[in-house]
Amino acid sequence: MRKLAFIFIAFLLLASCDNGDAPDPTPPAPVEPTGVITLTSPVQNSICITGTVLSANQSAVELKWDKFANATSYTVTIKDLLNNTVTNFTTDQNQYTANLNRNTPYSWSVTAQASVSPKTAKSESWKFYNAGSGITSYAPFPADNLSPNRDQVVTTVAGKTTLTWTGSDADNDILNYDIYLGTTTTLTLLKREVIETKLENVELISKASYYWKVVTRDKNGNTSESVVIPFTVK
Incomplete structure (x- = not known):
């Protein structure tokens, strides 16, 4: 009887020491920048x-x-x-x-x-x-072309679309915008002295590729040009 008890205790000790099947602790999730x-x-x-x-x-x-x-x-x-x-x-x-x-x-x-x-x-x-030395009037920041944006495929309505953009100026004296459009990077003036930051009813040809840009003008005659944005028509 004493021998059986000894064997039983030894078995329990061996079982308690064997943690080979125990799962590894889960590592903490990496801390990520959010927001x-x-x-x-x-x-x-x-x-x-x-x-x-x-x-x-x-x-x-x-x-x-x-x-x-x-x-x-x-x-x-x-x-x-x-x-x-x-x-x-x-x-x-x-x-x-x-x-x-x-x-x-x-x-x-x-x-x-x-x-x-x-x-x-x-x-x-x-x-x-x-800032630069002796400068009292600064040109507007180049406009940001919103729509169509770069490489966008435009779906027209009755063959027309609306061009939209944003303008900003450190002097806060933007006067108007000139809008240029073309089927090559050599653009032609589409509309001069636009007051709003959109141009509606722009006629486009189906399946054609286009480029457009915005020239911003302030009250002192300073100007800036946006980047030229390519897009295609569906």
Whole structure:
């Protein structure tokens, strides 16, 4: 009887030590950046006069945004709106100082990345004018073509569509817009001095490819051109 009890106890001890079939603990889910990053400076559609002048042509501008939960790095995207050159910078801080051309409009945005996740969070895209010496009136920012957007296939109604865009100006003195349209990148003037940010009843040919752009004019005669946007008609 004593021998049987000993064998039974030994079996229990062996069973309690054998955890080979026990499931591995579930690793914690990676912490991902979620939501929208809030930009703070330079503010939207502003004239930036707080930069450090480096030369007659350049100044150092500090870009700032709110810290973002769980972010381990940020990618700052800056676009020169005169030549559409895009530059990306990476930082682990919620600010970045960029050397930029003076008297030049820019757009900028920020993307947050967590090291343990492929997902990202992004900010809106803001615009500002990097001030130049002796400049008292700034050209409008290039318009943003909304519809048709790039490579969109447009469905017309009775052979017509509506072009829409947005305009902005650091001086807040936009006067009107000229709209250009063509079947090649050599565009022709479609409508001059449009007051609204849309142009209705634009006639298009089915199955054709088109390009369009917007020229923005302010009250001082300054102008800017949007990018040329291609689209096709269904």
